[in-house]
Amino acid sequence: MVSKDLLEILRCPYCVSGETRKPGPDPGRLELVHDCWLVCQEPDCGRKYPIRDDIPVMLIEEGDKWINVAVEDLPVPPPSE
Ligand SMILES: [Zn+2]
Structure with a gap:
């Protein structure tokens, strides 16, 4: 379990770095779904990051x-690489 x-x-x-940084004081917030995915809450992003072996994989290539x-079609648990 990943800690709160x-x-x-x-x-x-993607949403907090460089030229793709989104506006606002706290861009790129994530929602935990299925207990094993982190879904970006920016409306035009749509990236989703798997949590594998309790470790969130926060790579833009992975989110892409x-x-x-x-969201409802995300595999549970996330596929291993
Ligand atoms: Zn994002």
């Missing part, structure tokens, strides 16, 4: 893979 404290500070790396997958 950790989840509270994690943000979507799941942009077009609906």
Whole structure:
């Protein structure tokens, strides 16, 4: 189980970095779904980050893979690489 404290500070790396940083004081907030996915809450992002072996995989390339997958269609548990 990933700690609530950790989840509270994690943000979507795409939405907090460089030129793709979203506006607002706290962009890239994530919602935990299925207890094993972190879904970016920015409306035009759609990236989803798997939690594998209790470790959130916060890589933009990883989030990219799941942009077009609906939240309800995310595999549980996330596939291992
Ligand atoms: Zn994002």
